[in-house]
Amino acid sequence: MADFYKTLRNTLMLNFFDLLVSFPAPLILAIMLYEMKFVWFKKLSQTILYIPHFISWVIIGGIVYQVFGTQSSMINNVVTSLGFDPVPFLTDKTYWLVTYLAVGVWQSAGWGTIIYLAALTGINRELFEAADVDGAGRLRKIWSITLPALKPTIVTLLIINLGNMIAIGFERPYIIGNTAVRDYADVLSTFVYRIGIESGQYTLATVVGLFQAVVGLVFVLGANYASRKLAGQSIL
Amino acid sequence: MNQRRAGRAFDAVNFVALSFFVLLCLAPFLHILAISLSSARAIMSGEVSLVPVELNWGAYKQVFSDMSMMRSLGFTVLLVCLFTVLCMLMTIAAAYPLSKTRLKGRKPVMFIIIITMFFSGGLIPEYILVRSLHLLDTVWALVLPGLISPFYLIILITFFKTSRTVWRNRRKSTAATTSGRSSALSCRCRCLLLQRSVCSMPSADGTASPIRFCILRVRRCIRFSSNCISSSRTI
Numbered sequence: 001m002a003d004f005y006k007t008l009r010n011t012l013m014l015n016f017f018d019l020l021v022s023f024p025a026p027l028i029l030a031i032m033l034y035e036m037k038f039v040w041f042k043k044l045s046q047t048i049l050y051i052p053h054f055i056s057w058v059i060i061g062g063i064v065y066q067v068f069g070t071q072s073s074m075i076n077n078v079v080t081s082l083g084f085d086p087v088p089f090l091t092d093k094t095y096w097l098v099t100y101l102a103v104g105v106w107q108s109a110g111w112g113t114i115i116y117l118a119a120l121t122g123i124n125r126e127l128f129e130a131a132d133v134d135g136a137g138r139l140r141k142i143w144s145i146t147l148p149a150l151k152p153t154i155v156t157l158l159i160i161n162l163g164n165m166i167a168i169g170f171e172r173p174y175i176i177g178n179t180a181v182r183d184y185a186d187v188l189s190t191f192v193y194r195i196g197i198e199s200g201q202y203t204l205a206t207v208v209g210l211f212q213a214v215v216g217l218v219f220v221l222g223a224n225y226a227s228r229k230l231a232g233q234s235i236l
Numbered sequence: 237m238n239q240r241r242a243g244r245a246f247d248a249v250n251f252v253a254l255s256f257f258v259l260l261c262l263a264p265f266l267h268i269l270a271i272s273l274s275s276a277r278a279i280m281s282g283e284v285s286l287v288p289v290e291l292n293w294g295a296y297k298q299v300f301s302d303m304s305m306m307r308s309l310g311f312t313v314l315l316v317c318l319f320t321v322l323c324m325l326m327t328i329a330a331a332y333p334l335s336k337t338r339l340k341g342r343k344p345v346m347f348i349i350i351i352t353m354f355f356s357g358g359l360i361p362e363y364i365l366v367r368s369l370h371l372l373d374t375v376w377a378l379v380l381p382g383l384i385s386p387f388y389l390i391i392l393i394t395f396f397k398t399s400r401t402v403w404r405n406r407r408k409s410t411a412a413t414t415s416g417r418s419s420a421l422s423c424r425c426r427c428l429l430l431q432r433s434v435c436s437m438p439s440a441d442g443t444a445s446p447i448r449f450c451i452l453r454v455r456r457c458i459r460f461s462s463n464c465i466s467s468s469r470t471i
Contacts, residue, residue: 032254037247045258052261063264066271074267074285115391122398129273137239138246156394160387163353192359202360209358217355 007191010184014100014173015165023161026112027154029189031142033113034120049110060107061175065090068099096181103176119153120146155231163220166212188212224235272296319379326383327392334389335396353386 029049036042052060067074076086085141089099127169131141170189177185188208196205227233266286271279272295273288283289299305333339334346356362362381373435 013356014443029254029257032250035246035250036254041254048258048261051265063268066267067264072280074264077285102304106264118395119398135239138243152394152398152411156390158354160390183346196360206358206360209356209360213355213358217351220353 003186003191006183007186007188008064011166011168011187011189014091014184014187015168017097017101017163018104019161020090022104022112023158027116027150029109030113030116030120030150031146033117034094035138035142046110046113049113051110052107053111055107057169057171058130060103064099064103064176082158090176090178091180093181093184096177097184099175100176100185115153116150123149125161136184151231152233155174155227155233157197159220159223159227163216165219166215315375315378318375319382322379323383323385323388325384329387331389331392331394333394349384349386349389405420 033042033046036045055063065073068076069090070076070086070091073089075089080086087095089095117155119189128141130146136144166188168187168189170193173185173187174190177190192208193207193209195201263286267284268285270284270288273291273293274284275290275292278289331348334342336342357365360448366372366377366381371380
């Protein structure tokens with residue numbers, strides 16, 4: 001079962017990079033939206049940033065091929081017209097990883113801001129007024145008021161994300177991936193699909209699924225324990 | 237002065253960066269829209285980027301004249317309505333009691349719910365479960381299994397918890413009472429403060445029965461707040 005270990009490695013790798021890139025993105029976006037002075041622009045950009053979340057991965061897959069494909073895609077048209085060679089976004093392993101992460105951020109960052117923005121409405125405005133009196137700048141206020149207010153939300157989301165380290169959605173790697181990048185794109189969920197549904201080995205597929213669940217539970221309990229010891233808060 | 241300039245620069249950078257992200261989110265959709273409205277020849281030759289070339293509505297006509305597509309659209313709307321209503325009901329009903337720390341057995345219940353978040357049986361056991369419950373080929377197979385999403389449950393619990401601590405903090409703050417602004421709020425704060433201070437009285441002497449004490453407290457509170465409001469009116 002060399003395939004199993006490869007898919008396990010890929011799952012952890014993709015999720016780790018995804019956490020690294022996709023976790024801070026909504027936080028930064030939420031703070032940017034919160035700091036936006038023009039209400040009309042804030043509302044407009046919020047609406048537009050939410051759109052990708054409502055599109056199913058199948059449609060996104062279509063968009064990805066239109067935008068990142070090697071031949072006559074939106075980006076490579078520009079690249080070739082500038083006189084460079086087309087970039088193999090979807091067929092080279094390293095480029096594919098970048099594309100995969102970028103698409104993930106693009107799809108989820110806007111939607112992820114909702115939770116942070118909801119937490120931000122709880123901030124007492126008097127804190128900002130007091131900071132103004134004390135002569136604090138914008139960045140200082142973000143650092144000392146906005147971020148501490150978001151801390152419980154950040155910790156909760158981080159615990160959940162760490163717990164999901166081993167669980168990976170099926171559609172995203174399956175649709176964006178292809179045979180050329182099998183070395184990176186083959187993850188546990190696509191593996192289960194392949195051996196369970198395509199080859200009909202139900203027991204094997206169930207064992208892999210169960211393994212995923214057990215390890216995921218260990219992960220989340222560990223993260224929860226660590227957060228209780230380090231940050232003094234936990235979700236259980 | 238320097239501060240204000242820095243603030244304005246921050247606003248400008250923020251505006252430009254946010255506009256960039258918004259465009260980034262919008263561009264692929266514009267591209268797809270342009271492709272859906274362009275002719276096959278223009279797409280093949282790679283002329284289409286953000287603006288449709290050789291406009292034609294053929295593809296849209298074909299999709300909307302298909303009855304099965306409209307039927308699935310109707311079913312989707314029904315499913316969304318049903319699921320949203322039931323999911324909200326169930327999640328709120330679970331989250332509110334679980335946000336109370338004094339609830340006995342909160343931790344085991346929470347634990348059981350969290351387990352379902354990470355410990356699903358997987359694709360095949362789920363199918364067998366739905367089949368054994370005779371839910372196959374009904375709308376409930378899509379609605380019932382996901383009614384309580386642990387993720388939203390946790391968010392809601394955190395919300396209930398923080399909203400209570402915010403309220404408690406506000407109750408404690410005497411800043412509002414001294415500032416003279418927003419007199420109605422300060423009135424309520426002081427009234428609640430009084431409630432708390434009176435609340436600690438019976439344990440000291442232990443004479444007043446809980447019910448009488450409660451009435452006393454409410455009466456006192458009302459009297460106090462009415463005084464407060466009338467005094468603020470005169471100001």
